[in-house]
Amino acid sequence: MSKFWSAFVHGLVPYVPGEQPKIANLVKLNTNENPYGPSPRALAAMQAELNDSLRLYPDPNSDLLKQAIADYYGIEKACVFVGNGSDEVLAHVFHGLLRHDKPILFPDITYSFYPVYCGLYGVASRQVPLTESFEIDLEQYPEDNGGIIFPNPNAPTGVPLPLSAIEALLRRNTESVVVVDEAYVDFGAETAVGLVARHPNLLVTQTLSKSRSLAGLRVGLAIGQPALIEALERIKNSFNSYPLGRMAIVGAAAAFVDRDHFGQTCRAVIESREALVVELDGLGFEVLPSAANFVFATLPGTDAGWLAQQLRERGVIVRHFRLPRIDQFLRITIGAPEQNAALVTALQAIVG
Numbered sequence: 427m428s429k430f431w432s433a434f435v436h437g438l439v440p441y442v443p444g445e446q447p448k449i450a451n452l453v454k455l456n457t458n459e460n461p462y463g464p465s466p467r468a469l470a471a472m473q474a475e476l477n478d479s480l481r482l483y484p485d486p487n488s489d490l491l492k493q494a495i496a497d498y499y500g501i502e503k504a505c506v507f508v509g510n511g512s513d514e515v516l517a518h519v520f521h522g523l524l525r526h527d528k529p530i531l532f533p534d535i536t537y538s539f540y541p542v543y544c545g546l547y548g549v550a551s552r553q554v555p556l557t558e559s560f561e562i563d564l565e566q567y568p569e570d571n572g573g574i575i576f577p578n579p580n581a582p583t584g585v586p587l588p589l590s591a592i593e594a595l596l597r598r599n600t601e602s603v604v605v606v607d608e609a610y611v612d613f614g615a616e617t618a619v620g621l622v623a624r625h626p627n628l629l630v631t632q633t634l635s636k637s638r639s640l641a642g643l644r645v646g647l648a649i650g651q652p653a654l655i656e657a658l659e660r661i662k663n664s665f666n667s668y669p670l671g672r673m674a675i676v677g678a679a680a681a682f683v684d685r686d687h688f689g690q691t692c693r694a695v696i697e698s699r700e701a702l703v704v705e706l707d708g709l710g711f712e713v714l715p716s717a718a719n720f721v722f723a724t725l726p727g728t729d730a731g732w733l734a735q736q737l738r739e740r741g742v743i744v745r746h747f748r749l750p751r752i753d754q755f756l757r758i759t760i761g762a763p764e765q766n767a768a769l770v771t772a773l774q775a776i777v778g
């Protein structure tokens with residue numbers, strides 16, 4: 427706190443990201459990073475870009491990357507927006523498409539950045555409770571709203587929604603923007619990108635941080651009809667003309683071109699997830715059905731905060747949220763097989 431702060435800064439409640447520990451050798455299963463490296467083609471593209479051209483500004487429109495994403499999905503480049511991580515894309519979405527008089531709607535248990543953006547941009551909101559079984563029930567979202575946003579699969583539960591439920595929502599809810607945050611969609615849910623052509627109020631956001639293993643590069647995107655994309659471009663060009671550097675543009679574009687690496691690594695994560703669920707079941711955990719690169723699990727009779735602390739003392743870090751309804755759950759990122767084995771060994775030592 428300081429007398430130099432604006433009143434606005436005093437009122438902010440910032441997001442707290444998962445810990446990035448400075449200690450080596452931890453089994454890091456707390457921030458949903460990919461255990462496998464990025465595409466070798468992405469790395470080669472970035473290495474080739476490491477030259478004198480860095481003295482020049484990058485393409486402010488990131489056209490090379492937008493075209494690679496458009497080619498990947500078979501859509502027009504005018505339907506693609508890119509930004510410095512999908513968190514930045516989401517910030518522009520809240521500012522440019524969700525800030526109206528009526529409150530926006532999102533689940534009571536969801537990505538905890540949404541309420542932070544509401545605070546930053548003065549967006550009124552209403553939280554709609556998940557069902558008893560921790561599912562999003564879109565039928566509970568009233569039509570009179572300033573917009574709707576939810577992740578699919580949801581975070582931190584990992585539970586996916588079928589595309590049919592999203593389509594039904596879009597048929598009912600035509601007067602405000604519906605944002606589907608697909609940060610984890612590539613690990614087993616269905617993308618809503620195919621619905622964009624038919625629904626002018628649908629915006630889909632994605633990130634290269636999870637399924638494309640480029641969390642360190644900071645690239646995210648949005649897909650929607652050109653009128654929605656134009657709103658995001660107007661905000662971006664009033665904020666930062668160059669959110670993506672030269673490395674990010676070429677690296678992210680190559681990551682979209684390399685479908686083989688993407689497919690192989692996503693399949694490996696999904697297989698490990700299914701194997702870990704079996705192990706956790708065997709230890710007595712209840713695990714919500716996950717289509718993400720993490721599982722959300724509770725061990726009846728054992729305090730989740732204590733368990734997270736015990737794991738940490740054994741060099742394994744997972745995420746525990748001290749929030750209503752979920753304070754007895756742990757969110758565990760799917761690691762490489764040896765990391766998952768280390769987690770299971772530690773759990774056996776603690777509760778086995």
Ligand SMILES: *Cc1c(COP(=O)(O)O)cnc(C)c1O
Pocket residue numbers: 510511512513514537577581607609632633634635641644645646
């Ligand atoms: C990780 C995550 C993001 C942000 O991803 P970045 O592109 O790394 O900023 C957005 N939404 C959800 C639900 C996430 O879990």
